[in-house]
Amino acid sequence: AQSVTQxxxxxxxxxxxxxxxxxxxxxxxxPYLFWYVQYPNQGLQLLLKYxxxxxxxxxxxxxxxxxxxxxxxxxxxxxxxxxxxxxxxxCAVSSPSGGSYIPTFGRGTSLIVHP
Amino acid sequence: xxxxTQTPRYLIKTRGQQVTLSCSPxxxxxxxxxxxxxxGQGLQFLFEYFSETQRNKGNFPGRFSGRQFSxxxxxxxxxxxxxxxxxxxxxxxxxxxxxxxxxxFGPGTRLLVL
Numbered sequence: 324a325q326s327v328t329q330x331x332x333x334x335x336x337x338x339x340x341x342x343x344x345x346x347x348x349x350x351x352x353x354p355y356l357f358w359y360v361q362y363p364n365q366g367l368q369l370l371l372k373y374x375x376x377x378x379x380x381x382x383x384x385x386x387x388x389x390x391x392x393x394x395x396x397x398x399x400x401x402x403x404x405x406x407x408x409x410x411x412x413x414c415a416v417s418s419p420s421g422g423s424y425i426p427t428f429g430r431g432t433s434l435i436v437h438p
Numbered sequence: 439x440x441x442x443t444q445t446p447r448y449l450i451k452t453r454g455q456q457v458t459l460s461c462s463p464x465x466x467x468x469x470x471x472x473x474x475x476x477x478g479q480g481l482q483f484l485f486e487y488f489s490e491t492q493r494n495k496g497n498f499p500g501r502f503s504g505r506q507f508s509x510x511x512x513x514x515x516x517x518x519x520x521x522x523x524x525x526x527x528x529x530x531x532x533x534x535x536x537x538x539x540x541x542x543f544g545p546g547t548r549l550l551v552l
Contacts, residue, residue, distance in 0.1 A: 366530075366546050372538070424537040430480045
């Protein structure tokens with residue numbers, strides 16, 4: 324069984340401030356981990372993914388995430404928030420099932436960026 | 439390369455009706471997955487198709503069904519609609535559904551059941 328917990332349904336930051344979105348997972352096998360972003364009225368777009376290579380993963384739009392096995396965490400960070408980063412962010416864990424890999428998503432964190 | 443397309447984008451139905459949603463994956467992608475997104479339950483996996491075969495199914499009632507055609511296009515059908523079926527239905531495609539593959543999502547079909 325696998326699950327994802329995203330701490331905080333809403334995170335509010337000022338423009339230029341550090342962004343930290345938290346994600347903790349549980350998985351019975353080594354996981355693959357993903358962060359997706361969803362802008363209003365759009366589908367999900369992959370920000371970055373961890374696939375057991377480097378533990379620090381760099382993604383698009385200046386985001387990065389660090390896989391910490393001991394803490395079962397995969398928190399998403401960005402040094403300086405922009406107004407355009409305001410969106411819904413989803414963490415997902417993926418493990419094998421029936422010959423393919425089905426992701427389980429967290430409930431999402433809405434990032435609010437203040438001018 | 440064209441992205442994942444879903445039709446229609448918006449749909450209004452009444453309880454008891456049925457609905458069919460369509461998804462065209464990225465060219466060359468053979469795995470298509472469907473998700474239901476609601477404010478209350480978040481993103482939930484419905485089913486995945488690969489080479490016209492349902493490979494995985496989520497925990498949804500039998501009213502939810504799908505199929506995939508030889509060109510990898512997929513449809514999902516919901517029969518006897520209920521108010522709780524109101525949601526954003528997302529389709530995602532990948533080359534083969536492998537662990538490290540990126541899933542590419544369409545913009546979704548927003549279904550409102552009255």
